[in-house]
Amino acid sequence: MKLIDLHCDTAYKMYVSKDEEISLEKNNLKVSVEKLLKVDSLAQFFAIFYELENVSYDYNKLYQKYMEILQRIKLEIARSSDISLVSSYDEIIKNNKISGILTIEDGGIISGDMGRLDKLYNEGIRLITLTWNHPNCIGYPSTNFIYQNIGLTEFGREVVRRLNKMGVIIDVSHLSDMGFYDVVEISTKPFVASHSNSRALCSNGRNLKDDMIKIIANKGGVIGINLYPPFLNMNGTVTLEKIVEHIKHIRNIGGIDVLSIGTDFDGFNSDEYNMPINDIGEMNKLSDYLENVGFTYDEIEKIFYKNALRVFLQA
Numbered sequence: 317m318k319l320i321d322l323h324c325d326t327a328y329k330m331y332v333s334k335d336e337e338i339s340l341e342k343n344n345l346k347v348s349v350e351k352l353l354k355v356d357s358l359a360q361f362f363a364i365f366y367e368l369e370n371v372s373y374d375y376n377k378l379y380q381k382y383m384e385i386l387q388r389i390k391l392e393i394a395r396s397s398d399i400s401l402v403s404s405y406d407e408i409i410k411n412n413k414i415s416g417i418l419t420i421e422d423g424g425i426i427s428g429d430m431g432r433l434d435k436l437y438n439e440g441i442r443l444i445t446l447t448w449n450h451p452n453c454i455g456y457p458s459t460n461f462i463y464q465n466i467g468l469t470e471f472g473r474e475v476v477r478r479l480n481k482m483g484v485i486i487d488v489s490h491l492s493d494m495g496f497y498d499v500v501e502i503s504t505k506p507f508v509a510s511h512s513n514s515r516a517l518c519s520n521g522r523n524l525k526d527d528m529i530k531i532i533a534n535k536g537g538v539i540g541i542n543l544y545p546p547f548l549n550m551n552g553t554v555t556l557e558k559i560v561e562h563i564k565h566i567r568n569i570g571g572i573d574v575l576s577i578g579t580d581f582d583g584f585n586s587d588e589y590n591m592p593i594n595d596i597g598e599m600n601k602l603s604d605y606l607e608n609v610g611f612t613y614d615e616i617e618k619i620f621y622k623n624a625l626r627v628f629l630q631a
């Protein structure tokens with residue numbers, strides 16, 4: 317089964333790795349070209365992400381780090397003969413290799429400078445996760461219930477309009493609830509929650525309430541199912557059955573066309589958990605399981621890549 321994964325943090329993991337031999341082609345991370353080939357990946361989204369250790373978030377400093385990580389992942393993609401960087405729907409369709417798509421996790425790095433959006437676009441960025449876990453120039457994160465009630469900043473509202481015009485996909489994962497509703501009001505294009513699950517099944521602010529699921533569906537967007545155990549189950553354990561519970565719930569609320577995959581691989585330490593799917597190369601375990609519990613081939617295709625492809629086309 318072909319696959320589009322909307323979110324992984326492999327670029328970050330490679331960048332911070334002490335192993336100088338590490339490559340995207342072959343590695344012991346959760347995503348590599350070797351593993352992507354195994355699962356017949358159509359496209360892999362790579363998030364550019366970096367976390368500063370100090371509490372005061374200096375987004376200008378962070379921007380430089382992001383630029384370094386961006387160049388590194390581009391180099392790694394260029395080095396492989398089985399994956400190439402793409403920036404449009406047509407390129408994915410025509411590509412006879414795996415397509416690599418670059419994203420920014422934490423739009424705060426533009427630091428109130430619209431010009432940086434153009435720069436990121438020119439570097440090939442085609443999806444921006446508006447916030448991460450800190451307040452930024454665009455809006456507030458979902459990490460704290462106080463932030464949940466604060467919407468986008470004036471500048472953030474302008475960013476949404478600009479991203480619509482540029483054809484960059486807006487990602488509301490990590491965004492406050494109020495920020496979410498602002499995006500709904502402003503965005504004229506479908507938007508995504510690249511790596512979020514159902515809050516009704518797992519009560520975490522990073523997950524989506526039922527009305528949000530319905531809204532994303534009505535707008536034509538998608539939700540990427542996140543494999544991070546604490547976002548799947550309150551007790552932090554996870555099974556294929558649990559993942560499929562979220563898939564079924566989201567299907568019941570928003571329909572099959574809203575479902576997608578956003579593994580979050582390499583964004584958390586999987587060794588701490590008993591993972592039913594160990595890396596991207598094992599995603600067929602999920603498609604097999606879905607088939608066994610009665611999902612049709614058409615439905616699985618939509619979840620695995622067709623819905624995400626549709627959003628990329630509309631953006």
Ligand SMILES: [Zn+2]
Nearest residue numbers: 421490511583
């Ligand atoms: Zn994330």
